[in-house]
Amino acid sequence: MKSKIFKIAIFAIAVFEFSCSNFLEISPPKDKLISETVFKTDEIAISAMTGVYRSMAVNGYASGDFSSINSVCGAAADELIGYEPIISEFYENQISPSNAYIGSGLYATPFKTIYTTNAILEGLTSINGVTPPVKTQLMGEAYFVRAFVYFYLVNLYGNVPIQLTTDYRITQNAQRKPVEAVYQQILTDLKTAEGLLTDSYVTTERIRPNKSAVQALLARVYLYLKDWENAEKYASLVIEKTGTYSLVDLDAIFLKNSNEAIWQLMPAANTNSKDGNLFILTTVPFYVSLKDAFVNNAFDPNDKRKLAWVRNFTNSTGTYYYPFKYKIRSSTTVTEYSMVLRLAEQYLIRAEARINQEKIEIGIQDLNALRTRARLSTAYSTTSPLSLLSLTLSKTEALSALERERRVELFSEWGHRWLDLKRTNKANEILSLLKPKWQNTDILFPIPTLELTTNSAIKQNEGY
Template identity: 30%
Template sequence: MKNIIYIIALILFSGCGNFLDEYSQDLVVPKTVSDLNEVLLGNGYLPSAEVEYLRSGSIGWQLHLLDDDINTVIAYNATKGRTEMNQIYYGYTTWQLEVGRNYEGTGLSGDNGNWDALYQRINSMNIILHELGNVSQSTEQEKADAIRVQGECYFLRAQFYLMLVNLYAKPYATDNTTELGVPLKLTYYVEHDKDKETQFDRTPVAEVYAQIVKDLNESVKCFTVSPQTKSFYRASKDAALLLLSRVYLYMQDWKNAENTAKELLAGNKTLLDYGNIWGNTESYAISESSPELLFSQGPLNLQCDFNGSGGDFCISNDLYKLYDENDYRRDIYFVRSTQSDSLGLNRKYEMGKHRSYVSDIFTLRTAEGYLNAAEACAMQGDAQGASDWLNQLRAKRIKDYVNVTYDASEIIEQVRAERRKELCLEGHRWFDLRRYAVCKKAPFKKVIERVFALYDWENRSVFQYAEVYQLNVDDPAYVFAIPKSVLDFDKGMPDNIREDREYVRLMYRNNE
């Protein structure tokens, strides 16, 4: 019975047309590695797309609304955002108890999109990994292809679980191995017992991370035997190594983080010299042609947003002030809006509605490898080693850069600042803030304020005032609630408790 269930699940999740052969009038099954490869493409990797609004983006688009790198725009009037800002984004960007609740409190949208999409893809990976043992591998090429597909499945499952456990559970803490994580499903069939109220238990955070590490190590092994021959839109050994080094950072396993980042950079240290694109308005920091790009899946969710106009989001001054005037990134990444004087995105990505193959959430590039190595060294007391990695990156980012060697008292702060400057608007900052708060060697916590601008939509969209919200230190809103639809199905599953949140003060144009 379980076999029938998982085959049906495979068909339901598949978007791959007619590659499956008939098994009976009711069931079809994959028979070759090539068939499973197509299932992987259709049901594993996130597709590219044109994205007109951030809210219609792919998994994890909400990460851009949560951290201290952004704010909303105060302008004389709004040119966009009535539906998006008040109806869709309000609950997320002001860290409300119900993230789907609109500003007026009259509507509540579902909060299960990320959860459902991630588990659907994880389930597809589980099915493919099982089915690889049942399809023909009679030739050497089929055997090699099967190992490569296996490596891709392990990589994707790890990346999706890393997203899940960082959205719906507290950060990994070395002194708390029992903190509830997310359900860890590794079986190829659908479990359901009609007599049980709870179908899945929340696996401890530490166990989820252990599985992620195991999957990524298996992925590296697979790609070592059968290297990836496709472009950056398919997982590879380099991508797996970089993601693994990040996971070790999240776990505060500094030595393994250093070793893994160094293993990656020993074979691929390529960095884009931003001096070569600074004055070229047709060039972008992150694009399909970037030599730094190791992996990307899904669309560019930000392509039509964060332009700094009224009714939209902007870049926070807190972030902008970190950049030296000789830092190419400042002017490549950001530009002043002529409508509001707020900061919008410039050329970090290609902006404007288009089909992009580079994601602002699921992109991996070599620059992160330098930062991971630097952080791992800094946390182990190797200030010289950390400084060396920072210098190598900065030499490609800052005009006339002169190497600096930091001492142990300042290197950690420098590494964190550099990470924020380099990786902003790539889905890192929210997760970094979470893990910094539980870092045993150098904990860092801060209060974040969100200015939520309100406009008179019935009267020329004129600015009225702004409500200021605060995310406090150790705030429960650093963890998303388990989706209501999941709790309705799994009635015994523990939820993550969040709190009601009111604004702390009002802001008008004369005191902005």
């Protein structure tokens, strides 16, 4: 029975994605088939939603693979060196609208996720066989995922269409909406999800979002909007759930179901996170490696994050550094899931929000919580441990320290460095000195060629 349910759910997800792909070419979705299969029972509806997570874990922007946000945004910023032609366009900030990653993994694939969540929401609100508690849970998850995907679309592309339906008659010529409107939709979806989800995880693992995941993303969104009060409020809501979340040893953070995990994606069967396979070097890099300047200059002396999270491959051609947050390059023994949201970011969000509200001392204390973890790692010992930040720093000094902490804590994760440079208006200042071809308009990625040719209402970003 379970096998049959799984096959039906996978078929339904395939219909979703096929319909979305054809939707870009203006073909109507197969709504009747979707409603008759996915929403017949609780089990099939649940499988449809978990199918969204499976798709995210293996395809494009969320996968930790070549076209993922982790790699392309790391190259676009000042973390990674890109070698292969497609990724080198990001590294040089000379991205073509026909770049394969732009056209599929970073634009079309996120919109496929949005299409699928819209289909799930429409199916759940119609007459169906799904029980009320399951319907509430799945709707909360769908609203959350839609908001999560839109957060990255608006930050990578700026103005984007807001698609809240599967009706191709409405969406086929949808215009780009202002950034402010997209953020408002993100907040609306997250507030709805917060009211639907509970603090409990519905499985024994942390692979389906709960209320804490919603609150963690709300904290980040409010931070980006410079709503310091709400950013502090929502980060605190997560941090204070000490019975569920805690900072763990540096080498244990990215293990599946670690206490630091707020939301993770489960990799494909019998595999670990793709990030390990992407980043860990066993030969001269052909795709990406860490920039020497980052490795040598970003970390304070005796910061255990450098010791725990950076490795190198050396041969006659030189030394090449790589991220080592994920320790498994390839193994059928599954120990690592892809980390999406984790507790350390909430400390960084709250620190920034507090410092900007002139609560400088307690903001620094949040930063020191992470530095304490980085200096007391049980895997290493030193006679000169990483120093804690002085609680008497000025606001300017504290914000500078915060920037450094975000850089070394979150490198190679979900494009944080690229997005931080953009939102703090430092991209031009920093990247123009490092990248000869840098232009101010490079802070946004180009709209893909296919989207421009299939939707006449869409206009290209400036500079492309």
